[in-house]
Amino acid sequence: MKNITRALVGSGATAALLLAGSGIAAAHVTVVAPGAEQGGYSVLTFRVPTESETAGTTALTVELPGLRSARTEPMPGWTATIEKNPEQLATSVTWTADPGVEVGPGQFQQFVLSAGPLPEEEEVAFPATQTYSDGEVVAWDQAATGDEEPEKPAPSLALAASSGDGHASGAPHSTENTDTTAAAESGSSTDSTARWLGGIGLVLGALGAALGLGAVIRGRRA
Template identity: 35%
Template sequence: MNNRFCRLSRAMIATGVAAGAVVLFAGPASAHVKVSGVDVTQGGYGLLTFRVPSESATASTTEIDITFPSDTPLISVDTKPKPGWTATIKNKPLATPLTDDDGAKVTQYISEVDFKATAPNAAIPAGYFDTFDLEAGVLPNKPQISFPTLQTYSDGSTVNWNEYSSDGGKTEPDHPAPTLALVSDNSAASSSSSSTPAWPGWTGFGLGIAAVILAVGALLRSGRKHTAS
């Protein structure tokens, strides 16, 4: 019984370390400002979530300024209230007026959405991340849409997430613009800017737990066979 317990403990520790490694090494690849979406159908309205990590070792994120494209203009944006932050929506005139769902003439499009912390304790601390939600439309009839984003830190430094791959997406630039994949049918969809899962850390954690359960079951079955013999 003691030997079986020792084998079980060693297996659980080894599996836990492996699972932790998956979570640990999944983090750096995702440490950019990114956007994911729900119901992001071309020609419709969707929920956009911007995930913002504070990559600075010492400063907190105090402001996120999201730029909306002018070549595929969006005419409607609603921001989700976020305690400790204000959201300012900025408009620019359309080159060609559009018509909304109600048949009204629209002469401006959404050019920027600026989120700003109202107090130091509301900012995103170094080493942490936070999310910002908004509903936007009408989404363009194209495979994807990008939102260059300027991130400002408490020490005055900034990071401009506005770069694009120069080789068709084979390599990622240092500061890629958050890009949302859009779907072309009417089904509800959740899309992200990366071919990897939106939350790789949770995926690795789940796989690690599953491996622990399988290891425990195998060792218990082995112990029962040994006792029966």
């Protein structure tokens, strides 16, 4: 009995530590993109919690690794601006809240960006700057050293090896193949309809001929 009690206490303590650790991690600005691949396109979701107990988040700036394509998702109450270098590569994106709008204490917001091609690297960092309504600015730009996580880690994303098709989750694609397929399906449907109507016409013609022949025979008998 004592051994069972000790095991339960130990398990409870371990669970508490894990929950505490996950709570700390959840307070960081993070980025997720399931299925993101090296050299591919993906939808990046930046999750931003408000850590302050007295002020709300009013702006977020994320540095980008020079991307050819970067498109923001419309967000009511927020304005998005993308900065580009002379080569027209996206180097940063900033979301700014409209007057009276903020991510309040105890809340979080998700900022979505469709971007690519992603770097040919196993991991890519997106240093971020979070601005509060009281003027405080928090930089999430620290790189991890070894197994120790820094106090203000930069949002980072692990990239899978390229699958070779040039696309990843949420990747934009050409409509050429879609249009060709639609045209082929439309042509096939039209051809099938024509054959169906032609078959009906033959049946009706044969029926009409049979009725006419029957009328002639009846007329001769009369």
